Amino acid sequence: MLMSQPQRLTRSFYDRPALEVARNLLGKRLVHIDDGRRIAGVIIEAEAYGGEEDLGCHCRVGRTPRTLVMYGPPGHAYVYFTYGMHWMLNFVVEAPDNPAAILIRAVHPVEGVDIIAERRVSQPAVHWTDGPGKICQALNIDKRYNGIDLCDEKTPLFVEKGEAVPDSSVTIGPRVGLNTVPEPWKSIPWRFKVPRYEVLHAS
Numbered sequence: 001m002l003m004s005q006p007q008r009l010t011r012s013f014y015d016r017p018a019l020e021v022a023r024n025l026l027g028k029r030l031v032h033i034d035d036g037r038r039i040a041g042v043i044i045e046a047e048a049y050g051g052e053e054d055l056g057c058h059c060r061v062g063r064t065p066r067t068l069v070m071y072g073p074p075g076h077a078y079v080y081f082t083y084g085m086h087w088m089l090n091f092v093v094e095a096p097d098n099p100a101a102i103l104i105r106a107v108h109p110v111e112g113v114d115i116i117a118e119r120r121v122s123q124p125a126v127h128w129t130d131g132p133g134k135i136c137q138a139l140n141i142d143k144r145y146n147g148i149d150l151c152d153e154k155t156p157l158f159v160e161k162g163e164a165v166p167d168s169s170v171t172i173g174p175r176v177g178l179n180t181v182p183e184p185w186k187s188i189p190w191r192f193k194v195p196r197y198e199v200l201h202a203s
Helices: 018-025 113-119 132-139 196-200
Strands: 029-034 037-050 077-082 086-092 100-111 157-160 171-173 191-193
Touching: 018 037, 018 100, 018 191, 029 100, 029 132, 037 113, 037 132, 086 132, 100 113, 100 132, 100 191, 113 132
Parallel strands: none
Antiparallel strands: 029 037, 029 157, 037 100, 037 191, 077 086, 086 100, 171 191
């Protein structure tokens, strides 16, 4: 019997409130077709950023060349460089002109694991993709993908439907690394995480 093919997430998935999208990304599969090979990981941690009023969000300063993609249609990638060494992958969500995005903080590798192992050779497997910069290194994601349409069937970077993650498995807490951001944005609980064990045993 033929198995059904995984399905790429459509625009309607991203065209929703940031918190809703961040929660529902848990269990979905991030895929990069890199040089003809699928490299993928199940999303296990994501953070929501939304609006110019969110002082933890890049759009707090309004429209700039860097943030312009966040003001566009949902379902596009926002990839930026930080600390002079790391690329960070985000998904634009909500309606155009209402800037919001989801930072992908951690994935569990499930495809192309040998390639990921080569790219992250200096780290133990448990730390291959447990940070946003590590994900981009492992999956070879950089500025080429800033603004890419994740919903276009021809693009090599996209997200597929995955396993549903029950609320009982989800941990919700403050976003990471916003040490200089004032309250309530520093501590607002907009980070969603599921243990790696739960992903491995989802089926």
